Amino acid sequence: MINEKELFEPVKTEEIEAKEYIRPSIGYWADAWRRLKKNKLALIGLYIIIVLIALAIFGPMVSVYEYDATNLNNVYAPISGSHWFGTDELGRDVFTRVLYGARISLAVGFVASFINLIIGVLYGGISGFMGGKVDNVMMRFVDILYGVPILLIVILLMVVLGPGLTNIFIALGIGYWVGMARIVRGQTLSLKEQEFTLAAKTLGASRTRILVRHIIPNAIGPIIVTATLLIPNAIFFEAFLSFIGLGVSAPVASWGVLASDGVRSFQSHPNLLFFPALFISITMLSFNFLGDGLRDALDPRQRK
Amino acid sequence: MRKFVIQRVIAMLITLFIIATITFFLAKAIPGGPFTKEKAVPDAVLKNLERKYHFDDPLWKQYADYIISLAKGDLGPSFRYDALTVNDIVRKGFPVSALLGFVAILISLGLGLPAGIISAYKQNFWQDNFVMFFSILGISIPNFILATLFMYIFGLKLHIFNIAGWGRWQDVILPAVTLAAYPTAYIARLMRSSMLDVLSQDYIKTARSKGLSEYRVMIIHALKNALIPVVTYLGPLIAAIFTGSFIVERLFFIPGLGRYYVTSIYDRDYTVILGTTVFYAAFLIIANFVVDIIYAFLDPRITYSTEKIK
Numbered sequence: 038m039i040n041e042k043e044l045f046e047p048v049k050t051e052e053i054e055a056k057e058y059i060r061p062s063i064g065y066w067a068d069a070w071r072r073l074k075k076n077k078l079a080l081i082g083l084y085i086i087i088v089l090i091a092l093a094i095f096g097p098m099v100s101v102y103e104y105d106a107t108n109l110n111n112v113y114a115p116i117s118g119s120h121w122f123g124t125d126e127l128g129r130d131v132f133t134r135v136l137y138g139a140r141i142s143l144a145v146g147f148v149a150s151f152i153n154l155i156i157g158v159l160y161g162g163i164s165g166f167m168g169g170k171v172d173n174v175m176m177r178f179v180d181i182l183y184g185v186p187i188l189l190i191v192i193l194l195m196v197v198l199g200p201g202l203t204n205i206f207i208a209l210g211i212g213y214w215v216g217m218a219r220i221v222r223g224q225t226l227s228l229k230e231q232e233f234t235l236a237a238k239t240l241g242a243s244r245t246r247i248l249v250r251h252i253i254p255n256a257i258g259p260i261i262v263t264a265t266l267l268i269p270n271a272i273f274f275e276a277f278l279s280f281i282g283l284g285v286s287a288p289v290a291s292w293g294v295l296a297s298d299g300v301r302s303f304q305s306h307p308n309l310l311f312f313p314a315l316f317i318s319i320t321m322l323s324f325n326f327l328g329d330g331l332r333d334a335l336d337p338r339q340r341k
Numbered sequence: 342m343r344k345f346v347i348q349r350v351i352a353m354l355i356t357l358f359i360i361a362t363i364t365f366f367l368a369k370a371i372p373g374g375p376f377t378k379e380k381a382v383p384d385a386v387l388k389n390l391e392r393k394y395h396f397d398d399p400l401w402k403q404y405a406d407y408i409i410s411l412a413k414g415d416l417g418p419s420f421r422y423d424a425l426t427v428n429d430i431v432r433k434g435f436p437v438s439a440l441l442g443f444v445a446i447l448i449s450l451g452l453g454l455p456a457g458i459i460s461a462y463k464q465n466f467w468q469d470n471f472v473m474f475f476s477i478l479g480i481s482i483p484n485f486i487l488a489t490l491f492m493y494i495f496g497l498k499l500h501i502f503n504i505a506g507w508g509r510w511q512d513v514i515l516p517a518v519t520l521a522a523y524p525t526a527y528i529a530r531l532m533r534s535s536m537l538d539v540l541s542q543d544y545i546k547t548a549r550s551k552g553l554s555e556y557r558v559m560i561i562h563a564l565k566n567a568l569i570p571v572v573t574y575l576g577p578l579i580a581a582i583f584t585g586s587f588i589v590e591r592l593f594f595i596p597g598l599g600r601y602y603v604t605s606i607y608d609r610d611y612t613v614i615l616g617t618t619v620f621y622a623a624f625l626i627i628a629n630f631v632v633d634i635i636y637a638f639l640d641p642r643i644t645y646s647t648e649k650i651k
Contacts, residue, residue, distance in 0.1 A: 078474075181356050189602060189618050193367040196606050273483050280485055280588065281603050296486065300592070303489050304497060314486040321481035329477070 069258075072334040079330020082323035089320060093143050096136030105129065105289075115308075122312045125298065134290050135312050141291035142272050142320070145205055149271035152210035154264045157217025158253060164218070165225030166248050176222070179215055187212045191274075195283040202285055205278060209271055217263050224256035258335035265328040269321040276317055292317045349633070353626045360622045361411060361615065365404055368606075368614045375420035375609040394420065407615070416616035421608040427616035434598035435620075437507070438585030441597060444513050445520035445582055446575075453525040454571070457532025461567075462559065464537060472529055479526025488519045488592045505594040516593045520586060524578055528571055536567040569639055576632035580625035584617075 063071070073079055116123045122131035164175035191212040198204040228234065229252060237247050253260075272292075278284045279293030280300075290298075292313045299310030376390050391397050395406065410417060416427035460472040495515060496504035502515050539545065540563055548558045585599025598617065605613035 078477075180352075181359055189621065190363065190367070192603065192606060193364065193371075193614070193618075197367055197370045197372075269481065276483055277485075277588070296483075300485065300489055303493065307493060310486075310489055314483075314489075318482045318486060321483070322477060325477045325481050 069331075069334040073330050076330040076333060078326045079334075082326030082330065085319060085323040086327065089139060089316075089323070090143060092136055093139035097133065097140070100130070100133040100136060102130035102133040123306070123308045125309055131295075131309060131312055134295060135292070135316055138290050138292045138295050138313065139316065139320075141202065141285060141289065142275060142293070142317070145202070145209070145275040145291070146268040146272040146320075146324075148206050149209035149213070149274075150264050150267040152206060153214040153217055153267055154260065156210065157214040157263075158221050158260060160214065161218035161221030161223075162225050162248055162253055162256075165222035166229055166244070166252065168226075168229075172222075179218055182215050187215075192278075192281075192283065195278060200283050200285065202289075205275055205284065209274060213267065213270070217260070217267070220259050220263055221253075221256060224259055225252050228252045228255050261335055262328055262332045265324060265331055269324040269328075272317065272320060272324075292320075349630055353630060356626055357619065357623055358408070361408065361619050362404075364615050364618045365407060365611075368609075368611045369400065369403075371606070371609060373609055375611065394418070411615075411619065416619070417612035419610055419613050421605070421610040421613065427612050430601060430613060431598065431616065431620055434585065434596065434601065435583075437595060438590070438597035438599055439583045441513060441517055441520065441589075441595065442579070442582035442585070444517040446524070446579065448517060448521035449524035449528055449578075452521075453528030454532055456525075456529040458536055458559065458564070460529065460533040461536035461540060469533075472533070476526035476529045479522045480530075482522065484519055484523065484586070485588045485592065487522055488516070488589055491515050491519060492592070505592070507593070507595045512593075512595075516589050516595060519589050519593075520582060524582070527574065531570050531574055532567065535570045536563060539563045539567045565639060569636065572632055572635055572639060576628040577625060580621065580628040584621045584624055 073083075122135060124130055125134070160175065160179075164172045164179075167175075191208045194208040194211065195204060198207065225248075229247075233255075234247060234251055237251050242250070275284060275291055276293030276296060279291055280297040282297075284293050285291050295313035296310060296317065299306075299313060303310040374396070376387055388397075395403060398406070407417070414428075416431065419425045419427055419430060422430070456472045456476070460469045463469050492504045492515070495501045502511055503509075506512050545558060545563055548562045553562075585597040585602075587599045587603045589595070590597045590599035598620075601613055601617050602621075604610075605617060
């Protein structure tokens with residue numbers, strides 16, 4: 038007969054600790070950052086953007102050339118130690134002009150995206166929050182705008198307003214908030230039915246307070262993602278406007294102006310087109326990578 | 342369905358009317374006129390020209406006249422090209438742009454759809470990363486840069502294609518590929534995400550557990566539903582691409598409709614500005630409408646009853 042006591046061994050209960058299932062709670066932003074860090078392409082995009090911004094701010098300060106200093110004895114200089122990207126048809130240093138152009142192009146990207154963010158968030162937020170007739174009318178208007186060829190309207194607006202940086206901001210601001218408004222409205226519609234909104238209401242919070250303090254912060258993920266992805270759009274659009282001659286005027290140059298000037302002589306001096314084109318593409322690439330990464334990080338429900 | 346169609350047609354006409362109105366007054370707000378050129382025209386000639394084209398009428402009458410003739414389908418005469426009416430310009434330019442657009446859309450669907458499907462099927466494998474990397478690249482490179490790059494490589498260095506021109510069938514390829522780059526990339530991304538969405542649903546699990554082949558599950562069961570977002574995107578895409586791209590047509594010297602959008606604004610050629618804009622808008626609105634109809638066939642859950650389901 039087998040002695041059961043030999044088969045079984047008593048467990049020393051005090052030695053085994055329950056597994057730690059509780060992890061320290063992390064906030065929304067820390068969580069998002071943790072997820073973003075895992076996305077290498079997004080991080081690379083972020084770093085490139087930081088470098089580009091630094092170059093745009095400090096580059097023209099430390100460059101030995103002025104962006105508009107012509108030197109007719111040294112036109113179309115090849116790429117060399119003294120002119121990293123060569124010189125253009127007026128002997129201006131292309132490297133300095135590209136760095137200076139970064140200021141204009143990045144400014145257009147950020148400001149236009151910011152204007153769209155403000156208009157879109159307010160419009161979409163109010164429309165979704167008010168609901169009913171107000172929402173109906175406001176969204177009908179958006180539907181009509183959606184059917185309008187925005188590009189043509191913006192071109193017309195630019196001609197009416199005249200070229201210049203401020204007018205680019207205005208035209209892009211008027212043109213591109215529709216997408217943002219739709220996204221924010223959709224978010225607001227679902228958020229306003231949730232318990233925390235009810236709680237705020239019960240506590241006597243005003244409608245403005247509920248919208249600004251409770252609903253919009255909860256929709257911040259999609260808003261940031263949309264705004265980030267708007268930046269490369271705006272940069273591209275500015276390049277497009279400059280390309281057809283409606284951008285900033287000489288001697289100030291954005292990347293779009295530089296590229297459009299470069300196209301004219303690209304058969305003989307491809308470097309004049311290559312460098313601005315490279316910078317436009319890298320910038321748009323970085324913002325798109327970052328925007329994609331942010332979407333995964335900030336808006337996990339949309340994660341694909 | 343019939344009520345829906347009627348409602349939509351009315352909404353379309355209203356939208357078109359608003360667009361024509363906005364464009365009319367914006368065009369009139371541009372400083373200068375079609376006859377203010379470098380070479381000054383004598384005052385008497387200018388007066389006559391203005392009388393001939395009714396520029397001396399009050400603005401509201403010009404507007405009313407324009408809307409009336411627009412309703413009849415008459416887009417008016419061009420001020421810049423004496424012998425041509427705007428209808429002529431559209432009739433001549435549109436087929437060229439449409440052909441180019443058609444090829445471009447074939448390319449973008451032919452590449453974008455399979456790329457998106459493969460990417461979703463092999464999610465997070467190298468195939469997926471490969472497709473996603475190139476799709477972001479495709480979205481990020483502006484078309485004028487791509488166009489000049491192609492001209493440089495294939496025209497100047499390799500001598501495979503003419504740098505610019507129109508007339509031989511080979512001339513379609515470079516501009517069509519340029520036009521297709523963005524939509525291809527976009528469709529691939531769209532297709533991937535909607536395919537992933539569909540593949541996570543229960544009926545796909547059911548299909549798989551029935552022992553259907555992967556091919557059947559992917560192509561017969563998943564693809565049809567996953568196509569809906571792509572169809573949505575096709576509406577505006579077809580409208581934008583068929584009516585011509587200014588940049589691509591200018592760079593490749595293609596006699597399409599695209600170049601008129603911008604040149605007409607410079608020429609203050611009011612009727613051409615209006616005509617091309619209204620044509621484009623009409624095309625866009627109709628394309629969106631057709632897309633909504635196609636939905637109903639793709640997805641039986643979508644019905645266009647006017648009563649809201651509570």
